[in-house]
Amino acid sequence: MTDDTENRTTHFGFTDIPESEKAGRVHGIFTNVAGKYDIMNDVKSGGVHRLWKDAMMDWLAPRDGQRLLDVAGGTGDVAFRFLKRAPGATAVVCDLTESMLIEGRQRAEAEALAGSLDWIVGDAMHLPFEDASFDRYTISFGIRNVTRIDEALSEAYRVLKPGGRLMVLEFSQLPNPMMQKAYDLYSFNVIPRMGQMIAGDRDSYQYLVESIRKFPDQDTFAAMICNAGFEQVKYRNLTMGVAALHSGWKI
Ligand SMILES: C[S@@+](CC[C@H](N)C(=O)[O-])C[C@H]1O[C@@H](n2cnc3c(N)ncnc32)[C@H](O)[C@@H]1O
Numbered sequence: 001m002t003d004d005t006e007n008r009t010t011h012f013g014f015t016d017i018p019e020s021e022k023a024g025r026v027h028g029i030f031t032n033v034a035g036k037y038d039i040m041n042d043v044k045s046g047g048v049h050r051l052w053k054d055a056m057m058d059w060l061a062p063r064d065g066q067r068l069l070d071v072a073g074g075t076g077d078v079a080f081r082f083l084k085r086a087p088g089a090t091a092v093v094c095d096l097t098e099s100m101l102i103e104g105r106q107r108a109e110a111e112a113l114a115g116s117l118d119w120i121v122g123d124a125m126h127l128p129f130e131d132a133s134f135d136r137y138t139i140s141f142g143i144r145n146v147t148r149i150d151e152a153l154s155e156a157y158r159v160l161k162p163g164g165r166l167m168v169l170e171f172s173q174l175p176n177p178m179m180q181k182a183y184d185l186y187s188f189n190v191i192p193r194m195g196q197m198i199a200g201d202r203d204s205y206q207y208l209v210e211s212i213r214k215f216p217d218q219d220t221f222a223a224m225i226c227n228a229g230f231e232q233v234k235y236r237n238l239t240m241g242v243a244a245l246h247s248g249w250k251i
Contacts, residue, residue, distance in 0.1 A: 010147055013210030022147040023123065027097050029204045030074070034099035036199040038075055038107075043198060044191050044205075049077075052238045053140065056169045056245055057081045059236065064088025066135040069159060071124045071152070072096070072142020076104035076117070078169075082138070083116050092134075094122040095142075124152040132161045140169040144215040153228035160250045166230055170221070171212040172237070172244035179240060187212065218244050 008019040017025070033040065041049050056078065062068070062085045070079045073093030082091055095101050101119045108114040122128045124139065124146045137156045146152045156166050174180040187209040195205025216224065218235050221244075225233045230248030237244050 011211075011214050013207040013214070019147055023096065026145045029207055030095075030097040031099045032201050033195075033199055033204050034075075034097065034103050036201075037100065037103065038077075040195065040199055040205075044194055048239060049141075052169060052243050052245075053077055053081055055236075055238055056138070056140065056167060057085055059245055059247060060136065060138070060165070060167050062086035062089055062136070066090075067133070068092070068136045068138065069094060069127075069129065069134040071122075071127070071137065071139045071156070072145065073138075073140075074100040074104060074142070076107055078138050078140045079104075079117060080108070080111060080113055082136075083113050087116075090116050090118075092118045092120055092129075094120045094124075094127065094129075096121070096123055125155060127155045127159050129159045131158050132164075134159050135161060135164050137164065137166045138169075139167075141171065143168055143170055144211050150224060150228065153225060153230075157229045157250055162250055164250045166225065166246075166248045166250070168221075168225075168246040169238075169243060170246075171215060172221075172241050173215075173217040174241040175237075176240065183242060184213070218246075222246060 009016045010019045010022050012022055012025055062082045064086050066089045068082050068091040070093050073079055073095050076093050079091040079093045083089055098121050105119050108117050125148055137160050143149055174183055191209050192202045192206040196202040222233050222235055225246055225248045231251045233248040235244050235246045
């Protein structure tokens, strides 16, 4: 990543591209996969992403009366879980890609959750919300797609009320190098092929696995959350570090 403001580049998977192009490319990918996103999530993780999202809710402990902002919320998995655990809460799902939100809104209607939910198109780096307007901020498998992660974390801090909490679920790094190697073999060889077979789209899934490898490790990401102003920053590994949950508080 270069630091010259005019010509800054960033990574798009393993390719370096101008920063100004990344959001458009990410939007293109999720527009392509939206219709098959939920089924692909189950197939490529063997359903394990559901357990990780449940673990996120266990740690987050939703309460009635809370207002959740789920950024990069896609088809609504995290917001639905939050509202099922706290039926007296409300949630806003914000995402860059309208097609993902459209899928989510249809699911919300089917699950009779539509009344407690709003769906807003927006960018994690420039959230269309007032300062101090949410009790909880979640982002699940979204932050690694954001062009400038530090800006997304600052925005999370801004929109949370004092006493509010951030929780991030993201793919991470396995501390054991042998396990990491086995996991890389699976993800680089199997997931793009599955993407081709199920969604007819190998390139999008190639990007997904590359973007996972480019995301900072658990400690580096925890330090970025602290830098954004959050306190009591902690993380928990899931499935030996294939994914991790990070938590921080705005005190
Ligand atoms: C892998 S999906 C995750 C969806 C959902 N949170 C889940 O856990 O199943 C990533 C989502 O991040 C969204 N996204 C990527 N960059 C974003 C940004 N800068 N701001 C908001 N959403 C973004 C994409 O449109 C996509 O819906």
